[in-house]
Amino acid sequence: MSRSLAALVAALLLSSAASGRTVRGLFKTEAARHEHGQLVAQFMFQGGNGLVVCRLDQPGPAAEKGSRLLLYQDLDSDLDNLSCSQRLSKAQLTVSLSQEEQNQTIPGQVSPSVWQVRYADRHTCQESSVAPPPSDLSFTLLLLNPDSAGNPLDHFSAEEAGLHGFYFLLLLAYFIACCIYVQPLLQALRKGGPMHTVLRVLTTAQALQCFSALCNYIHLSRFSRDGAGSPLMGGLAELWDMVSQVSMLYLLLSLCLGWTLSRGRKPQSRPLQWERSPASTAVAVGGVITQGALLLWEQYSGSEGGHHSYHGQQNLAGLLLVGLRVVLALLLASVLYQIISTERSTLKRDFYFTFAKGCFLWFLCHPVLVLTSGVFNDHQREKVVTIGVILCQSISMVVLYQLFLSRSLYWEVSSLSSVSLPLTMSRTNHRGRY
Structure with missing residues (x-):
């Protein structure tokens, strides 16, 4: 029994990942090409004044690749059956990544809704080639809801509030x-x-x-x-x-x-x-x-x-x-x-x-x-x-x-x-x- 408990402890602790709404990672061209848009995060914004903040360590290479964030609200639509270009065009909001920090306000909504954030660049819809892929981009993404004063400072999504x-x-x-x-x-x-x-x-x-x-x-x-x-x-x-x-x-x-x-x-x-x-x-x-x-x-x-x-x-x-x-x-x-x-x-x-x-x-x-x-x-x-x-x-x-x-x-x-x-x-x- 003690061995089983020890295994349970190790499995849980080693598999625990940061489930936060401050997302840190790499924008990968290969992943974006394979997924027709690299999935970065998913967040439920409240009625209005939501904010997406993206910070890049290297804005120069991002501008050269035409890097951008795609925000999808209608997650029930069948995006998998669309071609790559059609899928990218379905995004409700597009954020160009050409500066060290980019802010995007989420438009007001009647009720809380889930938004999905994906990354894409000019290589996303190209066929795989033998040429080495462009270098990955290090990023920090903040997804914020309005707090009690109406300012976008709350890290909790709508289903976690309270x-x-x-x-x-x-x-x-x-x-x-x-x-x-x-x-x-x-x-x-x-x-x-x-x-x-x-x-x-x-x-x-x-x-x-x-x-x-x-x-x-x-x-x-x-x-x-x-x-x-x-x-x-x-x-x-x-x-x-x-x-x-x-x-x-x-x-x-x-x-x-x-x-x-x-x-x-x-x-x-x-x-x-x-x-x-x-x-x-x-x-x-x-x-x-x-x-x-x-x-x-x-x-x-x-x-x-x-x-x-x-x-x-x-x-x-x-x-x-x-x-x-x-x-x-x-x-x-x-x-x-x-x-x-x-x-x-x-x-x-x-x-x-x-x-x-x-x-x-x-x-x-x-x-x-x-x-x-x-x-x-x-x-x-x-x-x-x-x-x-x-x-x-x-x-x-x-x-x-x-x-x-x-x-x-x-x-x-x-x-x-x-x-x-x-x-x-x-x-x-x-x-x-x-």
């Missing part, structure tokens, strides 16, 4: 909750008990989500200043989120399947412990491996340039991940139905019902939000899914914490079986009272 503030509020909520609940949680973990593993895994998953939010906030804070952010922090944010997801999946599957598969052989005086069996462990590990593989696939094939592409279902891996969560939710529903239908104690049934609510909220929030996001505009969909998934899964964790740490239902259920849960107020030398 995420920085959301992560700040999320971290503030985590800090307040930590100040209030960290002491009773530590006391519960010190006491141990049959459900100690549950609390430990749940706390680990919650801490990883907090670390993910912190890394995202740091990344977006830097991005707001320079348009590039911190690729390391962005990669770590995705890593902690993925590890948190697989930890929670292992916890929920192990609990439900363990309770069911061991129900016929375990003592009825200990009904709610973490039960392990070869079958339940195999299913839980299989589910974790499957989800981890899909998460990695989604990361590698996700849309370029997004800080939060983890929650965007824009590829086959994302759709398979949604389907997996629906299947797991149905599996847990079947398992919990078997448990609840044969349970005679009202208190224990209430315990399982509350646990089922937390499970279903964790698994189904993602598919439901993906479906409902279709009613929103294009620039709002990914934010709705990202923010909604984080909030719903945080609420799910709160429900599970209340279930396992409360001194009401949790204590009453455990008191029926003497020592089945940690916060029973029944220490070893007091068990005779129950």
Whole structure:
């Protein structure tokens, strides 16, 4: 398991590229010839006052080659079926690169829209020749939206606007909750008990989500200043989120399947412990491996340039991940139905019902939000899914914490079986009272 985690860390960190809106690179004549216009960047501008700034290190060679930037707004048109010259002529805006810095204002629009930036020169539509291609041009491209004062200084595209503030509020909520609940949680973990593993895994998953939010906030804070952010922090944010997801999946599957598969052989005086069996462990590990593989696939094939592409279902891996969560939710529903239908104690049934609510909220929030996001505009969909998934899964964790740490239902259920849960107020030398 440790080797797999190490490989996961290395893959994410090494593959993390700057997904910024300050783009640095090379204008390549060969790439422009091969692609009928070298793709440089893609950006969603807001209503108006958008700005494209291109800075060249060598404006002289650029002027000699007739270098220019082509900006396309209508990305739905079938450009691939057009000839090279027709494709270049379809550009809504053309920016000649003959000076050290060129600025281009984006015309006003009714709603946010995606613009694509491509590079071309006089060699783009020529047939390949044996002559050596002209030298590449080093460039820096800034894509800016208007800020709150209407000045084009905001590096965030329209679909990313507001995420920085959301992560700040999320971290503030985590800090307040930590100040209030960290002491009773530590006391519960010190006491141990049959459900100690549950609390430990749940706390680990919650801490990883907090670390993910912190890394995202740091990344977006830097991005707001320079348009590039911190690729390391962005990669770590995705890593902690993925590890948190697989930890929670292992916890929920192990609990439900363990309770069911061991129900016929375990003592009825200990009904709610973490039960392990070869079958339940195999299913839980299989589910974790499957989800981890899909998460990695989604990361590698996700849309370029997004800080939060983890929650965007824009590829086959994302759709398979949604389907997996629906299947797991149905599996847990079947398992919990078997448990609840044969349970005679009202208190224990209430315990399982509350646990089922937390499970279903964790698994189904993602598919439901993906479906409902279709009613929103294009620039709002990914934010709705990202923010909604984080909030719903945080609420799910709160429900599970209340279930396992409360001194009401949790204590009453455990008191029926003497020592089945940690916060029973029944220490070893007091068990005779129950």
